[in-house]
Amino acid sequence: MPVTLPTPTATPREASREALESGYLVVCWNDPVNLMPYVTHVFQQVFGWDRKRAEKHMMEVHEKGKSVLVRESFEKAEAHVHQLQSYSLQATLEKDAG
């Protein structure tokens, strides 16, 4: 006789741990001081992106005021923000509401 296993569901503790591990966004905000080629260069350096991808995010920052660069755990997102801020970019860590 076939046995139907219950659908796995995350307990509150597991759900909260999951949110902490991958629920933070690294956001770069527009500013009127950092030069566009410099911002592109920094994205390439920090994330290892090719120029095309780095330019796409740079243009998004410039035209829309901000760009979500990556979604990571708290520790990884914090490290990225630290790196970006060491290049004087206006980067912040935001909790992913989505």
Added chain:
Amino acid sequence: MKLLVSEPGRRVVQLAAREWQQMRAVLGLFQQVARRPPPITRGVAGELPADAAAMLAADVVAGLEAERSATLALLDDPERCVKGKGGYGLQVDEVEADRLLRVLNGARVACWEALGSPNFESGERVEGTDRNRMLVTMMELAGALVSGWLTCLEGTTGAEEP
């Protein structure tokens, strides 16, 4: 500013004597213009540990100061920044090249912050005091050096082209 040698992990850049002096002047600004610790988030307060945010901000500012000192020492090292006819040959590895870019841009941002973070692109202006004139001049100078250095980092000497 001209890229003379580009090898894996090593670059030699020719600096005009004027550019070398400008770099030293721009880097010297860090002692006059303190950087403002950057915010770690613009989100809802309390979602991030406050002590982590304060430590991160202080670390960024302290890191820039350490990098400024190291870069000034490099520019003053006669074996790494060799004086020649009309200029200098600056030899850097990857870390030093990146650090120089970061501190030059950091000086530009420090000037901008000291001016009150104006949005010049949208026509905002600052009061015409001597200090502000000096800051605007240094900000533009730092920007020109950042652009020149970026070109050297991303460019080629031309030797490897067909």
